[in-house]
Amino acid sequence: MRDGELDYGTPTGAGRLRVELAGYLGRVRAARVDASGIVVTTGAAQGFALLAGALRDAGASTVGFEEPGSYGLRGHMEGHHVRLVPVPVDADGLDVAALDRAGVPAVIVTPAHQFPTGVVLAPARRAALVEWARRTGGLIIEDDYDAEFRYDRDPVGCVQGLAPDAVAYIGSVSKALAPALRLGWLAVPDKWRAAVAARKEWADLGGPVLEQLAFAELLASGGYDRHLRRARLEHRRRRDALVAALRRHLPGLRISGVAAGLHLVVELPAGVDDEALAERALAAGLGLLPLSRMRLAGGGPPGLVLGYAANPPGELESAVQTLASSYGAIHPAR
Numbered sequence: 001m002r003d004g005e006l007d008y009g010t011p012t013g014a015g016r017l018r019v020e021l022a023g024y025l026g027r028v029r030a031a032r033v034d035a036s037g038i039v040v041t042t043g044a045a046q047g048f049a050l051l052a053g054a055l056r057d058a059g060a061s062t063v064g065f066e067e068p069g070s071y072g073l074r075g076h077m078e079g080h081h082v083r084l085v086p087v088p089v090d091a092d093g094l095d096v097a098a099l100d101r102a103g104v105p106a107v108i109v110t111p112a113h114q115f116p117t118g119v120v121l122a123p124a125r126r127a128a129l130v131e132w133a134r135r136t137g138g139l140i141i142e143d144d145y146d147a148e149f150r151y152d153r154d155p156v157g158c159v160q161g162l163a164p165d166a167v168a169y170i171g172s173v174s175k176a177l178a179p180a181l182r183l184g185w186l187a188v189p190d191k192w193r194a195a196v197a198a199r200k201e202w203a204d205l206g207g208p209v210l211e212q213l214a215f216a217e218l219l220a221s222g223g224y225d226r227h228l229r230r231a232r233l234e235h236r237r238r239r240d241a242l243v244a245a246l247r248r249h250l251p252g253l254r255i256s257g258v259a260a261g262l263h264l265v266v267e268l269p270a271g272v273d274d275e276a277l278a279e280r281a282l283a284a285g286l287g288l289l290p291l292s293r294m295r296l297a298g299g300g301p302p303g304l305v306l307g308y309a310a311n312p313p314g315e316l317e318s319a320v321q322t323l324a325s326s327y328g329a330i331h332p333a334r
């Protein structure tokens, strides 16, 4: 680093990183962003916070939210005084007709790998979503949280690449490197740029620069691509091990979603109390989330969200054995 780089920098992030990110997102995610339009954030969480503030300033305090959707993100947005309106997700992803009926000025979506169900937004729905945004002036907030990890084919490109004028694109290194780095990015349509940049400056005068420059170097050297190739192989091995263990010890339970990401959803028969099952599993040492907790409006079939990124195959096998005993205890009729 040069001396000057140790001063307060541009609040929207180190120039070197923004240039590298623009290239990376274009190449890997088919995004259409230029370096000057990127805001480097302290994680996707800050990207959402900046947008929440900018939307509120513009008089928009309700946002459509996938149902089911991320429990953590819901709390985060509500903490930033945004009212979330549930919009159902089916096998093709977000129900865009329902979004239209909801009459909201913005919507948060996870098109590449819906969180938590794991479905991919179907091509016709992607087109309908962009059409919705253009017709209503609505803002699509694309959370591209785990798109680097698709195991059966190349991931679909981001929706932002189809409509840079209508999509605020959010990503981070939390899934690919580590959440503790608190490093992410946000690219917004031109008309939102000034508001978001001002909010970033008021938030923290810019994030830590050492990490930004280190990440820029990792991108420029090709090290990030190499890491992703390695990580993809390992996570795929872990997912395969988890799926095999579920088929062995909990046959009959359906696994939803495509082979992607760092988690999967196991569907449970109607009437099973997934909260009670998650609690029992927690007492046995398993951290998993009940699907019902991911719904704002409630209802819908029960299920479990299982993460596998942090556990080698042997641990996943014994975790599923433990889960099968917990399930047997609360659902003896299976």
Ligand SMILES: Cc1ncc(COP(=O)(O)O)c(C=O)c1O
Pocket (backbone or CB within 6 Å): 042, 043, 044, 045, 046, 070, 072, 073, 110, 115, 143, 145, 171, 172, 173, 174, 179, 183, 184
């Ligand atoms: C749906 C979703 N979006 C985004 C994130 C990433 O947040 P951050 O980049 O702030 O760590 C997560 C993390 O768990 C998530 O589950």
